[in-house]
Amino acid sequence: MRRPILSAQFPGPNAARMIAEQERLLSPSSTRDYPLVVESGEGCWITDVDGNQFLDFCAGIAVCTTGHCHPHVVQAITQQSKKLIHMSGTDFYYGPQGEMAQKLEKHIKLTGGLRAFFTNSGTETIEAAIKLARYATRRPHLIAFDGAFHGRSLGALSLTNSKVIQRRGFGPLLPEVSHIPYPGRTGISVEDTFGELEKLFKRRVDPSQVAAIFVEPIQGEGGYLIPPPSFLPRLRQVCDQHGILLVADEVQSGMGRTGKFCAMEHWHVEPDIVCLAKGIASGLPLGAMVARANLMQWPPGSHGSTFGGNPVACAAGVATIELLESGLLEHTAAMGEVLHKALREVMGGAPLVSEVRGLGLMVAIDLPDNATRNVLLHDCFHRGLILLGAGDRSIRLCPPLIVNEEEIHLATEILAASLVEIGQRPAQAA
Numbered sequence: 001m002r003r004p005i006l007s008a009q010f011p012g013p014n015a016a017r018m019i020a021e022q023e024r025l026l027s028p029s030s031t032r033d034y035p036l037v038v039e040s041g042e043g044c045w046i047t048d049v050d051g052n053q054f055l056d057f058c059a060g061i062a063v064c065t066t067g068h069c070h071p072h073v074v075q076a077i078t079q080q081s082k083k084l085i086h087m088s089g090t091d092f093y094y095g096p097q098g099e100m101a102q103k104l105e106k107h108i109k110l111t112g113g114l115r116a117f118f119t120n121s122g123t124e125t126i127e128a129a130i131k132l133a134r135y136a137t138r139r140p141h142l143i144a145f146d147g148a149f150h151g152r153s154l155g156a157l158s159l160t161n162s163k164v165i166q167r168r169g170f171g172p173l174l175p176e177v178s179h180i181p182y183p184g185r186t187g188i189s190v191e192d193t194f195g196e197l198e199k200l201f202k203r204r205v206d207p208s209q210v211a212a213i214f215v216e217p218i219q220g221e222g223g224y225l226i227p228p229p230s231f232l233p234r235l236r237q238v239c240d241q242h243g244i245l246l247v248a249d250e251v252q253s254g255m256g257r258t259g260k261f262c263a264m265e266h267w268h269v270e271p272d273i274v275c276l277a278k279g280i281a282s283g284l285p286l287g288a289m290v291a292r293a294n295l296m297q298w299p300p301g302s303h304g305s306t307f308g309g310n311p312v313a314c315a316a317g318v319a320t321i322e323l324l325e326s327g328l329l330e331h332t333a334a335m336g337e338v339l340h341k342a343l344r345e346v347m348g349g350a351p352l353v354s355e356v357r358g359l360g361l362m363v364a365i366d367l368p369d370n371a372t373r374n375v376l377l378h379d380c381f382h383r384g385l386i387l388l389g390a391g392d393r394s395i396r397l398c399p400p401l402i403v404n405e406e407e408i409h410l411a412t413e414i415l416a417a418s419l420v421e422i423g424q425r426p427a428q429a430a
């Protein structure tokens with residue numbers, strides 16, 4: 001069985017040199033949780049520039065859906081890049097953008113059919129959704145949730161409400177944005193959420209002025225929070241009652257990550273607009289804003305993007321969906337169960353873990369506080385397991401969807417060993 005390989009001097013000399021060079025030149029706004037300099041990736045494994053090998057349970061932040069450099073995706077990229085790399089999809093027609101739209105049409109069921117607008121990232125997808133929602137309704141106001149993360153460009157950032165560092169110093173942001181509590185958070189019930197919404201409608205914003213409510217069906221950056229079952233159906237009802245559009249931000253939860261193509265399917269709720277990015281093309285930059293066809297009625301020139309829907313990115317997207325269609329979706333659901341069970345076993349022997357939650361391979365565990373969480377992330381890294389934090393005190397596990405049982409057991413074994421060691425340290429060291 002493959003295991004992480006870490007040399008005695010770690011991080012190694014190449015990593016140390018490259019980090020020093022890059023720290024001088026790259027924007028200091030990036031967060032670097034640990035000193036990892038990646039050379040290559042294959043499946044769920046990555047190798048750093050000194051030959052150390054890690055098991056990757058973060059997948060480039062839930063992006064490498066099909067694992068690093070899946071041969072089917074590499075082949076699609078190679079073939080397409082030999083034919084056409086760029087043409088600009090908002091000005092010209094070419095094959096892959098249309099093929100990708102057909103794939104999305106097959107998997108996202110919106111009443112009356114759909115239309116897609118392709119972008120290069122999650123935040124651009126949200127920008128496109130904000131613009132379409134306002135354009136289609138001719139209403140100004142937008143509602144999002146406490147703890148939400150929708151991106152960092154100024155429109156999306158106005159909806160983001162996760163960490164103050166993400167907003168501080170960048171104002172003024174969009175006016176006409178309100179936030180209400182998200183019911184997956186500790187102590188927030190569905191009644192609280194809709195109570196706040198009612199108050200908002202009574203005191204501050206007439207619902208007839210609200211274009212859209214943006215919701216992550218599972219809050220991602222906020223901590224992989226799963227809302228109670230009645231939340232999303234009730235949100236749909238409120239939107240219908242007031243002619244408000246429901247925008248599902250599936251940038252992190254979509255593309256099969258939860259064992260369904262889109263997470264909204266778990267609640268049988270149909271949104272008006274779906275936002276996709278991250279895992280859509282197994283690592284190539286691509287996003288899609290998908291809307292009901294009768295909603296996406298904006299004239300030529302009203303929105304566009306030079307790179308959006310790039311032929312190579314779309315070819316990678318089509319190849320990604322082909323893999324989801326040929327068993328990867330079912331595999332994700334099955335591996336999700338294996339991971340949940342294994343983590344519950346870990347939790348049994350580790351009092352530091354207070355909760356395991358998730359759907360499919362979008363899974364989180366909760367630690368007592370932010371400091372303990374960060375120590376655990378570091379400790380696991382030094383044992384060869386790549387993980388990422390989410391929210392204040394959670395760790396997210398979002399491995400490539402091709403992960404196998406052996407890799408899941410290896411990851412949970414490393415996590416368990418790390419938890420035992422941290423649990424034994426004096427409190428201030430944890």
Ligand code: PLP
Nearest residue numbers: 121122123149150151220251252
């Ligand atoms: N929406 C959600 C739910 C996300 O998780 C993210 C990124 O983490 C974004 C939007 C923004 O995506 P990007 O970083 O590609 O702009």
